Amino acid sequence: MAFEKLREKCLNKLRKDLKDSVNDDNLIINAVNAIDDLEKTGNMLVTRLREWYALYNPEFEKWMTNQEKFSDLILRKDKKTLLEEIHAKYSIGADLSREDLEPIMILAEQARDNYAIINDMKKYMEFKMRKHCPNLLEVVGVMLSGKLLAKAGSLKRLSQYPASTIQVLGAEKALFRHIRTGARPPRHGMLVQHPLVAQAKQKDHGKRARTLADKIAIAVKVDYFKGEFIGKKLKKALEDKFEVKY
């Protein structure tokens, strides 16, 4: 009987531990992954939508290359207005009936919603990160913060990485090729998505990624140990060093 009681107690403890094991890291990483998937589905839907809509209005389909705006505009404006806006005198597209246009517009709505949801997810991530890792968020922005967290698995693990690891996160293939064959080491992994690196000249990529990784390493350590907010200072140091605003 005492054994039974002990067993029940242990099980309850386990259940509670499992419950508590869900934390902000899990939630943020799921949101990042969802954005990844939504970007893929959005692209798929708009590509399909374009092919279909091109039967009706090929001139506008060709003219508007932005995927997100495409689905929004064909929902808000009719064919005549769109043709006028792009100064097309005539259309070689078919005059579709209302019944034939309807499924196209339904698909367009789904695509538009898809992009709207990506924005909702980003807002949610920012809301979570303001508390969870405000310094990281300030230095690299919402999407890259999320990707770094997802790659590391948690803020704790990310805070334990040295700057040199952070610099090449996401370039594992090139890193191991370097170790194995002595090929040139990677200069950056996913940090290339940061404007400071992306907008630099090719030859400065390595240097900028290294400096950026230094600041990220500091930011996540402060975030993990719940230190004060030094994000603005870190960001300013980067901007001053390279004389750019981002």
Add this chain to the structure above:
Amino acid sequence: MAFEKLREKCLNKLRKDLKDSVNDDNLIINAVNAIDDLEKTGNMLVTRLREWYALYNPEFEKWMTNQEKFSDLILRKDKKTLLEEIHAKYSIGADLSREDLEPIMILAEQARDNYAIINDMKKYMEFKMRKHCPNLLEVVGVMLSGKLLAKAGSLKRLSQYPASTIQVLGAEKALFRHIRTGARPPRHGMLVQHPLVAQAKQKDHGKRARTLADKIAIAVKVDYFKGEFIGKKLKKALEDKFEVKY
């Protein structure tokens, strides 16, 4: 001047021809392809949704294997109700706040809409096919009709195929392997999706696909030349021959 006029006339003729080249085949094939894509995106979204929702209610996530019902049910019922319905006494999922649940529910709505749209598309296809190829529709149903049309490119081309070609449509790889190496020929291509073939014993697959292909070949020829409606008769002949209802 006369030459100018002639040129303008020719161009106008061309524009009109292009306009008229869009026909029911194009519209139906676009709808089939859209359904194909929507099935992929739906699966992607629900897979992501499941992983996220499992932080909150892993018991229900595990229990409900149907992708379409999953997103619908978690939107309509709360955690407590769902747990009761599957007779789970407790949940090891975390108690998420309203803010943390919101993005999950937004994703669930997008997934649910995705499946609703597939149904809209099917209805649209059926509406088009009632006029365009009623006999084919009656014999093989809306989805398989669409796939056969998409594979052939148009009703005209499908109507020119002999039954033996229709039988192996979608099994091109196996067919050419047969021609090249003398391996066994395929017994069916996409016709295996038809209940008459799918629900038969393995050894009857070839025979059933062959008979079905015969009837399809008749149906599409009648459809293309706008003959009378013989779909019910063809279907009944198939059902009688194999003594099944589909």
